Amino acid sequence: MKKMLIVDHTRCTGCRLCEAVCSANKNGAVNPNRAMIAIIKWEQSCIAIPMLCQQCESAPCMAVCPVKALNRDESIGRVVVNYDLCIGCRFCVAVCPFGAMDIDSVTGKIIKCDLCDGEPMCAKFCETGALQYVDAGTANREKRRLAADVLSDLIRKSGVKASVS
Amino acid sequence: MQEQRIAYIDLSSGQIRKEPIPGKMRRMYLGGRGIDVYLMYNHIPPRSDPMGPENVLTVSAGLLGGTLAPSSGRCHIGAKSPLTGLIGSSNMGGFFAPELRFAGFDHLVVKGQAEKPVYLWIHDGDIEIRDAAHLRGKDTFETPAVIRRDHRDEDIKVACIGLAGENLVRYANVVGGLKNAAGRTGMGCVMGSKRLKAIAVRGTQGLSISHAKEAMGYLEHILGLLRDSQTMKEFSRLGTPMWHDTSDMVGRVRNRNFQRNQVPDGRSLYAENMLKYSIGMAACFGCPVHCRHKYVVPEGPDKGKYMEGPEWSTLAALTAEVDCRRMETALVGNYLVNKYGVDSLELGSMVSWAIELYEKGIIDDKATDGLKLEWGNEQVLYEMIHRIAKRQGLGDILAEGPRRAIERLGEKSGYYNVHIKGMSCLHTDERPTPSHALGIAVATRGADHLRNRPGMDAHLLPPDEGERLFGFKVPGMTDWEGSGKLIRWHELIYTIPDALGLCKFYPLFMSPSTIGYDDYCKLVNYIAGLEMSPSEMTDIAERICTLERMFNNREGATRKDDTLPERYFVEPTPLGLFGFKDKMIDRERFEGLLDEYYEVHGWDRDGVPTSETLVRLGLDQEPSHTI
Numbered sequence: 131m132k133k134m135l136i137v138d139h140t141r142c143t144g145c146r147l148c149e150a151v152c153s154a155n156k157n158g159a160v161n162p163n164r165a166m167i168a169i170i171k172w173e174q175s176c177i178a179i180p181m182l183c184q185q186c187e188s189a190p191c192m193a194v195c196p197v198k199a200l201n202r203d204e205s206i207g208r209v210v211v212n213y214d215l216c217i218g219c220r221f222c223v224a225v226c227p228f229g230a231m232d233i234d235s236v237t238g239k240i241i242k243c244d245l246c247d248g249e250p251m252c253a254k255f256c257e258t259g260a261l262q263y264v265d266a267g268t269a270n271r272e273k274r275r276l277a278a279d280v281l282s283d284l285i286r287k288s289g290v291k292a293s294v295s
Numbered sequence: 296m297q298e299q300r301i302a303y304i305d306l307s308s309g310q311i312r313k314e315p316i317p318g319k320m321r322r323m324y325l326g327g328r329g330i331d332v333y334l335m336y337n338h339i340p341p342r343s344d345p346m347g348p349e350n351v352l353t354v355s356a357g358l359l360g361g362t363l364a365p366s367s368g369r370c371h372i373g374a375k376s377p378l379t380g381l382i383g384s385s386n387m388g389g390f391f392a393p394e395l396r397f398a399g400f401d402h403l404v405v406k407g408q409a410e411k412p413v414y415l416w417i418h419d420g421d422i423e424i425r426d427a428a429h430l431r432g433k434d435t436f437e438t439p440a441v442i443r444r445d446h447r448d449e450d451i452k453v454a455c456i457g458l459a460g461e462n463l464v465r466y467a468n469v470v471g472g473l474k475n476a477a478g479r480t481g482m483g484c485v486m487g488s489k490r491l492k493a494i495a496v497r498g499t500q501g502l503s504i505s506h507a508k509e510a511m512g513y514l515e516h517i518l519g520l521l522r523d524s525q526t527m528k529e530f531s532r533l534g535t536p537m538w539h540d541t542s543d544m545v546g547r548v549r550n551r552n553f554q555r556n557q558v559p560d561g562r563s564l565y566a567e568n569m570l571k572y573s574i575g576m577a578a579c580f581g582c583p584v585h586c587r588h589k590y591v592v593p594e595g596p597d598k599g600k601y602m603e604g605p606e607w608s609t610l611a612a613l614t615a616e617v618d619c620r621r622m623e624t625a626l627v628g629n630y631l632v633n634k635y636g637v638d639s640l641e642l643g644s645m646v647s648w649a650i651e652l653y654e655k656g657i658i659d660d661k662a663t664d665g666l667k668l669e670w671g672n673e674q675v676l677y678e679m680i681h682r683i684a685k686r687q688g689l690g691d692i693l694a695e696g697p698r699r700a701i702e703r704l705g706e707k708s709g710y711y712n713v714h715i716k717g718m719s720c721l722h723t724d725e726r727p728t729p730s731h732a733l734g735i736a737v738a739t740r741g742a743d744h745l746r747n748r749p750g751m752d753a754h755l756l757p758p759d760e761g762e763r764l765f766g767f768k769v770p771g772m773t774d775w776e777g778s779g780k781l782i783r784w785h786e787l788i789y790t791i792p793d794a795l796g797l798c799k800f801y802p803l804f805m806s807p808s809t810i811g812y813d814d815y816c817k818l819v820n821y822i823a824g825l826e827m828s829p830s831e832m833t834d835i836a837e838r839i840c841t842l843e844r845m846f847n848n849r850e851g852a853t854r855k856d857d858t859l860p861e862r863y864f865v866e867p868t869p870l871g872l873f874g875f876k877d878k879m880i881d882r883e884r885f886e887g888l889l890d891e892y893y894e895v896h897g898w899d900r901d902g903v904p905t906s907e908t909l910v911r912l913g914l915d916q917e918p919s920h921t922i
Contacts, residue, residue, distance in 0.1 A: 143585035145578035146390070150363055151514075154507050160362050161397065161501030171449075173473065174436060176577065176589040176601045235499060251511075257518060257583035 132207040134266040135243075135250055137180045138273070141260035144169055144178030148252035148261060155251045163235055166243035167252050167261075180260060182252075183230035183243035185209050191222035191231055191242075207266060208245045216240055299401040299502075301334075301922060302422055304415065306489055307348055307407030311422050316401060320922055321825060323913065326358030326401055328371045328384070329794035329839045330922075334404055335373050335382065336842055337918040341849050345377040345481075346463065346488040348408040354454070354494065356401045357796015361393025361580060362502050362822050363510040365517050366798035368393055368580030370454070370471065376480040376740070377488070378465045378641070378696045379717035381847045381856075384740045385468070385482050387454075388579035389475030392796055394452040397498025405491065414442070414455075414493040419500055427492040434458060434634045435470040442495045455493035456483040457636030459684045463487050465696040466641035466719075470633060474587065474603040475579070478638040480718060480740050481696070505824030513821055517801070517810070518583055526803060527584065531576065534586045535607035536566040539615070541751075542723060546871015548615050549724045551670055552647040553713055553862050556724040557870040558615050568622040577603050584801050595627045595677075597634075605629035611722035612643025617650060618670035628676060635684035644719030645693040645700065646679045648712050657707050664688045713860040715742035716852070720860060726868045727875040730770055730778035733888045737782065737857045739843040745799070747786040750806035773874045775884055779891025787836035791815050794839065838912045840896070841904050845917065854902045857889055 146169050149162040157164055167182040185208045186192075192200040192209060199215035200222060202208070218240060223231040234241045243250075245263070253263040303312040316330070324330045334353045343349035355371040370392035376383030395401070399420045412427040430438050439453035452471065459467035460483035467483030468476045477483075486492075504510050521527045529537055542548050543564070546557045558564060569588055578585035592600045605613075605625045613628035614620065632639045652658045653668035660667070666689075668675055682690025692703050697714035713720040718741025725732040731748060738746040753761070754772040761769030765784055770777045788811070792799050795815065802809040812829035819825050819832075847856075859880055867879045893900060897908035909915040 140575065143576050143578035143582075145580065145582050145585065147581045147583065150361075150581055151511060153501065154363055154504050154511065157501065158507045159501035159503040161499070163397070163499035164501065174440065174601060176473070176574070176603065178577075236501075255514065255518065257521075258585070 132204065132266045133263055134185070134207055134269055135182065135245060135253060135261060135263050136269050137182070138260050138262075139179045141258040142169065142178045142180055143258055143260075144171055145257075147255050147257075148180065151251040151255045155246060157236075164241075166230075166232070166241065181228060181230070183209070184228055185243070185245070190225045190227065194221045194225050196221070206245055206248050209242065210244055211240055211242060213239065298399070299396060300399060301402040301404060302400050302417075303404045303406075304422065304424070305407045306405060306409040306413065306424065306491065309424055311424075313400075313422070314922065317921065321358065321823070322827070323835065323838060325791070325794035325819070325835060327355050327360070327369070327794040327796045328373075328386070328790060329835065330402060331355040331371045331373045331384075332382070332839055332842045332846065334402065334922065335375075336846050336849075337920055337922070338404060338406065339375050343375060345375045345380065345383070345485060348406070348489075350375050350406075350485055350488070352403075352405040352482065352485050352489065352491070354395070354403040354405070356392035356396045357794060358401075359818060359822050360401075360796030361396040363504055363507070363514050364581070364795065364797055364818050364822055365514060366579060366582035366584065366801045367796055368582065369793070369796045369798055370395070370477065371793060371796075372454075372469055372477040372482045374482055374485040375850070376718075377463075377484045378481040379741050381716055381741070381850050381852055382739050382843055383480035383482055383485065384843070385477035385479050386745075386793060387469065387471050387475045387477040388798060389452075389472040390580050391452045391454050391471040391475070391496065393580045394496045394498050396502055397500055398496050399498065399500055403494070405489065408488065409490040412490045412492050414491065414495055416446070417494065417496040419498055430492045431461070432458065435636045436473070436634060438493055439495075442493065446495070446497075448497055451495050451497045453493050453495045455636070456486045456491075457634060457684070459635045459637035460484060460487040461492070462684065462686050462694070464637055464683060464686065464694040465699075466638040468636050468638045470636045472603075473601070474606075474629070474633050476633065476636070476638070478640065479743065481638070483636050504822050506821045510818075510821040513817060517814075520809065521583055521801065524803070524809075530586055530800070530803070531584050533566040533569070534576070534588055536569055536605070536610050538607050539611060540565045543615070544872070545727075546868060546875035547724050547727060548611060549720070549722050550615050551618050552616065552651040552711065553724060553866070554651070555870055556726065556868040556875070558618070558620070559870070561615065561620065563620050564610070564614050564622060564625075572622070572626060579798065582798060582801065584798075586800055590626060592630050593623050593626055597627065597630050600630060602626070602630045602633065604633075608722050609639040609643075612639045613676060616643045616647045616722060617676055619673050619676060620671065621673065624673040624676065627673070628680065631677065631680045635680070637680075637684055640721050641696065641719045642680065642683060643722065644713065645683070645697070646676060648708075649679070649689065649693060650675075651711050652704065652708055655711070657711075658689075658704060662689055662704075710861055713862060715859065716740075716856050718742050724868065726863055726880060727773055727871065727878040729773070729775045729880065729884070729888065730781050732859055732863060732880050733778050733885070733892060734782045734785075736859050736885075737889070737892060739840075739847055746789060747782045748804065749781055749785050750804040752806050753781070773878070775888065779888045780895050783892055783895045786840055787833060788812070790836045790839040791832065794835070795819070834912065837896075838914060841898075841908065841912055841914060842917065844896075844898065844902065844904060845914065848903055854889070854900070857902060859885065
């Protein structure tokens with residue numbers, strides 16, 4: 131069964147450990163600028179949102195690549211770059227709606243999240259569970275239950291027959 | 296480690312010099328607070344005016360800042376303190392120090408004085424001194440916003456001063472985020488005296504990890520320890536306010552300027568009261584503990600604005616100390632002190648002093664311009680925050696800090712001002728706890744707990760376990776014997792996270808059951824590629840402590856300054872549980888603890904390091920001017 135990296139921004143504390151482990155895992159050095167995940171912040175409003183490649187089913191990057199260097203790898207549920215074919219035209223960078231395609235500041239190559247070949251480091255080290263690598267078919271389960279939790283609490287407190295206004 | 300550098304910036308001449316950091320300095324001081332004290336000792340001329348061009352402001356990232364070490368976001372800021380005239384030393388979390396490291400610099404040494412307001416713009420190896428006329432008068436939230444807009448980069452990190460720093464309030468702080476503050480000893484005042492409004496930094500360079508796989512494995516291990524800890528779970532949920540609960544319950548909390556050691560019926564200030572306002576937890580760089588709340592200011596003129604915190608110290612300073620009983624007061628007050636950029640602990644202490652003086656008739660309506668200072672009145676508190684930051688009326692006197700304010704308000708006021716070495720005492724009452732009392736008396740930067748306060752569970756260990764872990768008999772929380780050794784032990788180990796740029800909170804304040812020298816040696820090896828033994832690291836710790844002591848001695852500090860406010864010696868605690876009630880510090884026994892403390896440090900009876908100690912630690916040639 132395919133997995134997906136699901137983001138719950140309400141749990142993100144903005145610590146950016148994901149950026150550190152991503153870049154260190156790939157390059158042996160901590161450099162948020164070379165990480166494939168970025169925590170976008172609005173400091174004055176206490177907002178932190180993890181942004182990364184959504185591994186789109188119908189990826190715009192795949193659609194525009196003139197040499198078909200971008201392809202889906204269904205075993206892991208990701209879009210991968212074939213560096214043997216990539217000509218570095220950077221059209222993918224221009225069209226990605228999430229800003230997930232990047233140009234590496236050191237090598238100049240196109241880089242994108244590859245889910246660490248099946249064991250994404252960011253999710254592994256995310257203490258709050260804001261990033262989780264879960265079964266795609268049941269990815270919404272936890273959120274449903276969390277959303278229902280408020281109502282279930284009210285029901286327990288006021289008795290089964292009580293109506294909630 | 297790749298080529299991280301030190302930058303020497305002269306604001307008078309505009310000259311900037313960048314130098315590499317010799318390996319020898321890493322082996323002797325690591326980085327952060329360690330190299331910071333070396334730079335201060337070597338660059339600040341003795342007896343210089345803290346508000347003059349000769350004073351040097353040091354900004355230091357840790358050796359492991361911005362890496363895979365847990366909670367690696369801390370930044371150390373030092374200078375000669377305008378408050379105490381001794382070592383100024385403060386530390387803040389957040390993201391500033393990692394960004395400084397990504398820009399290629401681990402230390403900044405800022406001397407001189409700019410003619411007009413300036414800010415430093417540091418980015419990927421380059422440093423510029425830029426005009427800051429348009430930032431004048433802006434608070435600590437507007438300043439970063441304007442800088443980010445000017446440079447069109449929302450990811451710029453900024454450490455700045457607010458109005459308090461611009462107005463040279465002697466305990467103005469440096470703010471690096473909504474609430475990340477290098478709080479104590481008035482480093483913001485030093486920045487203000489140099490007309491340095493802000494330091495802005497943006498870095499896109501990497502920090503290489505010597506043994507990345509091992510480092511990540513070790514990080515995983517540390518995360519596992521944290522997940523298993525019940526205390527950590529509570530800490531991650533409630534933040535530092537959780538320590539208020541237990542402290543208040545036993546009778547260790549300062550109330551009404553030490554007239555009481557507990558807040559009667561004070562449950563409204565307990566940590567759970569914060570939860571209805573908390574909209575989530577926020578973290579510093581690389582930190583899995585996320586110990587600060589995010590909230591929206593619930594009332595008052597700043598209602599609706601976002602803020603982080605409050606830390607326990609701010610909470611207590613703005614409520615328990617002045618006998619306000621509403622959590623909301625702390626939430627509103629926290630916003631104000633951060634906006635102005637002023638140390639909440641110092642401010643709370645000075646305001647509670649003023650209220651007691653008014654209560655006792657030592658100052659009157661003339662001194663307060665008609666404001667009726669009274670306990671538990673939050674409007675009075677808010678008004679005093681404004682007046683101190685703006686240096687208006689009584690605020691102008693209080694802005695001077697303990698020593699100078701006592702001079703201006705007269706001798707009678709002195710007894711009621713609770714300070715050590717010229718820095719106000721904190722939000723805890725140490726009369727029942729001899730080891731903690733010794734701790735604040737000897738801390739190099741003045742009345743302070745962060746230099747040496749034992750983690751709570753150290754006092755609760757079974758005797759043989761304590762002896763096995765520490766190497767000596769560990770005193771219980773209200774015991775005397777062994778306090779000198781205990782405080783020195785903690786003093787040493789606390790220098791390590793400070794030198795590495797790591798937070799003391801994830802080892803739960805150096806709880807003996809979490810991490811220790813062994814772990815820090817592993818981290819330094821895996822990440823920085825430096826191999827050292829726990830005993831070498833202990834030497835580094837001793838070296839840092841001793842050099843701080845030497846700095847103070849050079850500025851004229853003596854054994855007489857390692858003392859407690861008179862109240863600690865003569866007024867017993869009126870409240871609290873058995874063991875905490877009816878306690879004060881016995882003068883003679885205190886002197887005995889001081890002797891014990893000096894002895895284990897290898898210092899003489901006056902607190903001066905012996906020549907034997909200096910030679911052993913390689914400090915006999917200081918100042919050596921290596922960097």
